[in-house]
Amino acid sequence: MRVAFISIGDELLIGQTINTNVTWLGKEFSERGFSIQKIHTIKDDKKEIVNTLDLLLKDADVVLITGGLGPTKDDITKKVLTEYFQTHLEMHEETLERIENYFRSVGRPMLQSNIDQALLPVDAINVPNEVGTASGMIFERDGKFVISLPGVPYEMKHLMTEKVFPFLEDRFEVVSSYYQTLLTQGIGESFLADRISDLEDQLRGEGLALAYLPSPGYVRLRVTGEPSEEGKARVNYFIDQISQRIPVYAFGRNNDELSSVVGELLVEEKATVATVESCTGGKIASEISKVPGASRYFQGAFVTYSNDLKMMLAGVREETLIEHGAVSQETVTEMALGGRKVLGVDYSIAVSGIAGPEGGSEEKPVGTVWIAVAGPEGVTSKKFQFGTDRNRTIEKTVGTALNMLRCVISKINFEKSS
Amino acid sequence: MRVAFISIGDELLIGQTINTNVTWLGKEFSERGFSIQKIHTIKDDKKEIVNTLDLLLKDADVVLITGGLGPTKDDITKKVLTEYFQTHLEMHEETLERIENYFRSVGRPMLQSNIDQALLPVDAINVPNEVGTASGMIFERDGKFVISLPGVPYEMKHLMTEKVFPFLEDRFEVVSSYYQTLLTQGIGESFLADRISDLEDQLRGEGLALAYLPSPGYVRLRVTGEPSEEGKARVNYFIDQISQRIPVYAFGRNNDELSSVVGELLVEEKATVATVESCTGGKIASEISKVPGASRYFQGAFVTYSNDLKMMLAGVREETLIEHGAVSQETVTEMALGGRKVLGVDYSIAVSGIAGPEGGSEEKPVGTVWIAVAGPEGVTSKKFQFGTDRNRTIEKTVGTALNMLRCVISKINFEKSS
Numbered sequence: 041m042r043v044a045f046i047s048i049g050d051e052l053l054i055g056q057t058i059n060t061n062v063t064w065l066g067k068e069f070s071e072r073g074f075s076i077q078k079i080h081t082i083k084d085d086k087k088e089i090v091n092t093l094d095l096l097l098k099d100a101d102v103v104l105i106t107g108g109l110g111p112t113k114d115d116i117t118k119k120v121l122t123e124y125f126q127t128h129l130e131m132h133e134e135t136l137e138r139i140e141n142y143f144r145s146v147g148r149p150m151l152q153s154n155i156d157q158a159l160l161p162v163d164a165i166n167v168p169n170e171v172g173t174a175s176g177m178i179f180e181r182d183g184k185f186v187i188s189l190p191g192v193p194y195e196m197k198h199l200m201t202e203k204v205f206p207f208l209e210d211r212f213e214v215v216s217s218y219y220q221t222l223l224t225q226g227i228g229e230s231f232l233a234d235r236i237s238d239l240e241d242q243l244r245g246e247g248l249a250l251a252y253l254p255s256p257g258y259v260r261l262r263v264t265g266e267p268s269e270e271g272k273a274r275v276n277y278f279i280d281q282i283s284q285r286i287p288v289y290a291f292g293r294n295n296d297e298l299s300s301v302v303g304e305l306l307v308e309e310k311a312t313v314a315t316v317e318s319c320t321g322g323k324i325a326s327e328i329s330k331v332p333g334a335s336r337y338f339q340g341a342f343v344t345y346s347n348d349l350k351m352m353l354a355g356v357r358e359e360t361l362i363e364h365g366a367v368s369q370e371t372v373t374e375m376a377l378g379g380r381k382v383l384g385v386d387y388s389i390a391v392s393g394i395a396g397p398e399g400g401s402e403e404k405p406v407g408t409v410w411i412a413v414a415g416p417e418g419v420t421s422k423k424f425q426f427g428t429d430r431n432r433t434i435e436k437t438v439g440t441a442l443n444m445l446r447c448v449i450s451k452i453n454f455e456k457s458s
Numbered sequence: 459m460r461v462a463f464i465s466i467g468d469e470l471l472i473g474q475t476i477n478t479n480v481t482w483l484g485k486e487f488s489e490r491g492f493s494i495q496k497i498h499t500i501k502d503d504k505k506e507i508v509n510t511l512d513l514l515l516k517d518a519d520v521v522l523i524t525g526g527l528g529p530t531k532d533d534i535t536k537k538v539l540t541e542y543f544q545t546h547l548e549m550h551e552e553t554l555e556r557i558e559n560y561f562r563s564v565g566r567p568m569l570q571s572n573i574d575q576a577l578l579p580v581d582a583i584n585v586p587n588e589v590g591t592a593s594g595m596i597f598e599r600d601g602k603f604v605i606s607l608p609g610v611p612y613e614m615k616h617l618m619t620e621k622v623f624p625f626l627e628d629r630f631e632v633v634s635s636y637y638q639t640l641l642t643q644g645i646g647e648s649f650l651a652d653r654i655s656d657l658e659d660q661l662r663g664e665g666l667a668l669a670y671l672p673s674p675g676y677v678r679l680r681v682t683g684e685p686s687e688e689g690k691a692r693v694n695y696f697i698d699q700i701s702q703r704i705p706v707y708a709f710g711r712n713n714d715e716l717s718s719v720v721g722e723l724l725v726e727e728k729a730t731v732a733t734v735e736s737c738t739g740g741k742i743a744s745e746i747s748k749v750p751g752a753s754r755y756f757q758g759a760f761v762t763y764s765n766d767l768k769m770m771l772a773g774v775r776e777e778t779l780i781e782h783g784a785v786s787q788e789t790v791t792e793m794a795l796g797g798r799k800v801l802g803v804d805y806s807i808a809v810s811g812i813a814g815p816e817g818g819s820e821e822k823p824v825g826t827v828w829i830a831v832a833g834p835e836g837v838t839s840k841k842f843q844f845g846t847d848r849n850r851t852i853e854k855t856v857g858t859a860l861n862m863l864r865c866v867i868s869k870i871n872f873e874k875s876s
């Protein structure tokens with residue numbers, strides 16, 4: 041089944057917005073066995089939209105349009121599509137009610153432009169939007185579908201997942217492959233490839249495929265095979281083998297998030313956690329707490345950006361700071377132990393590092409980070425070099441700290457890993 | 459002058475790579491006054507490339523192609539363009555020498571496929587690539603240009619900046635437009651449109667353009683006009699007018715970030731800040747601290763997820779929690795005042811809310827958030843309804859809390875805003 045995307049919006053053409061929508065859509069569609077033919081990015085312009093539709097409908101079974109559905113004057117997609125499919129707009133009472141409820145729930149008055157968002161083309165399938173005010177629309181012609189969705193990524197993804205993919209999967213028989221993704225943290229792509237090169241040769245020999253999908257601090261490993269029972273079993277066999285080879289790095293599968301994996305371990309153990317953070321400024325705590333239900337194990341955190349607060353809140357000794365500095369094994373150990381005691385938790389994560397761009401030295405260059413986890417069985421700590429980019433260092437520290445906690449709870453020897 | 463981009467590569471279609479090349483190109487071309495007509499992302503496929511060129515050359519003066527110039531078999535752009543422009547390949551000695559030098563410098567052996575990269579079309583202008591092995595090419599036909607560059611972002615940007623833009627600027631007299639972007643937080647697109655509808659009519663009447671670019675919690679407003687002195691003055695006039703109309707929401711321009719704007723205000727005031735966070739779990743602190751140099755004003759934070767910690771750390775009274783609950787004006791006020799005192803700062807931000815999905819009630823539904831800022835002149839506090847999505851509520855709380863602090867420091871009445 042062939043799919044084409046149209047992204048509408050000047051902001052995409054002049055480089056003011058990165059088009060992450062098509063990246064997400066490309067991934068989701070291809071994982072479901074659809075073949076993506078092309079992507080056209082065009083202006084909010086009637087003639088452009090019409091010409092592009094004419095062109096893409098020649099080759100594609102599904103044309104998906106994102107953008108141009110907002111309440112303001114420069115959003116023309118709904119009007120153009122209504123004309124293109126020779127239908128007309130009518131007030132959709134259910135949608136109007138939903139928009140009214142939405143505005144009531146956020147306690148704001150409703151404007152004419154919001155009411156107008158409930159005007160929908162009568163010959164299109166309505167895709168109700170529970171997370172925003174612009175409805176999606178599905179038009180059909182000669183067995184082909186034109187789908188129009190809002191460009192706001194959050195709304196688009198929600199409508200795709202909840203409504204549009206189920207709709208398309210009902211109507212198209214796609215031959216998909218079977219794949220599983222192993223998630224790793226803290227090991228680079230080439231090191232990973234080196235560690236598993238024999239397994240990679242073996243799986244390729246069996247006709248399976250392996251892809252490395254890196255992002256800062258993380259590498260996802262995707263193994264793909266046939267959708268038969270035998271094919272599935274081989275994919276899972278290799279995922280297990282790779283996972284067992286690298287227990288320190290492999291933290292989950294498919295859509296797992298490291299913070300949720302850690303959360304589940306804490307729930308199982310009936311244990312609580314807190315953080316004492318310097319260079320990450322509270323980001324580890326916010327990662328832990330963004331998981332629904334985190335209040336079962338997450339107690340709180342100290343962000344001790346200044347040395348005064350390291351002493352006052354976490355009980356780091358002044359001598360330790362003077363002798364070893366804030367970024368040292370001694371300080372981060374005292375932070376972790378102090379946090380564990382004062383905040384009254386089972387596990388305490390502490391980090392102290394130099395995110396940069398200022399503050400580096402010969403001995404401790406920018407990117408030096410110490411991480412410690414204090415638990416019922418003592419303190420685990422390790423030093424890292426995360427490079428010169430401030431945000432990357434913060435990101436990598438957050439991921440590594442969570443992964444260290446995972447290893448400590450699971451009794452995987454983290455300190456000895458290389 | 460009209461430009462169109464062609465991005466070649468399956469990895470872009472299946473969502474394995476985000477197409478940041480076109481974002482960079484869009485920005486650079488539009489800043490130089492070129493008008494970007496459309497962007498086509500297509501497969502490494504001869505027929506696709508030929509058809510797309512035929513189509514785009516009808517409307518565009520310049521077609522820029524990125525990708526498909528690598529040494530592997532699936533890279534066919536050079537071959538297809540050579541045929542399309544009815545020319546042939548010849549060994550380019552200078553380029554061969556450059557590639558040989560390159561391989562010597564990285565200490566790697568040279569393969570036949572690398573030698574073949576020095577085969578260049580005789581009727582194209584060669585764009586030597588000093589930072590990689592794939593040369594760029596410029597073809598001309600009937601006064602129009604087709605430019606082919608490697609897809610590696612670093613090489614593409616280098617060739618554009620050093621070679622292609624100078625080449626194009628020599629040949630085209632471009633009339634650029636001038637634009638400025640006003641950044642707002644905390645007001646929806648339609649409310650914003652309603653508040654400034656007279657200004658919008660007025661600027662459109664003068665031939666200027668206005669675009670709304672929304673993202674969760676934020677709307678960017680772009681005003682575009684002529685690049686003349688008069689045009690620039692009109693654009694800036696309307697940006698100022700809009701900004702003055704909505705002082706509570708308008709926090710900056712162009713590439714400003716709210717956390718940096720707040721940071722600059724704190725530096726100017728020589729003031730310090732800390733946070734006491736419940737539902738945001740440390741995310742406000744991490745936003746403040748991600749700005750380079752934040753240690754000049756950021757002291758630290760309490761994440762008081764549990765009620766015990768709200769009392770123990772921030773000194774919230776037990777009676778307050780019992781009488782009014784954790785999500786109340788009284789509690790958040792005590793959190794802000796307690797944080798300001800204990801952490802010894804000039805400004806303290808406190809938030810308490812129900813991010814969900816659990817924990818809501820009739821009286822305080824999921825999405826209810828109280829935010830307070832304690833400063834030298836007292837406490838400002840306000841209640842918000844951010845809807846039912848946990849992550850959106852956290853995001854909006856972070857943005858709104860930072861914006862509230864901005865208003866408090868700038869003596870803008872935040873509580874009275876609607």
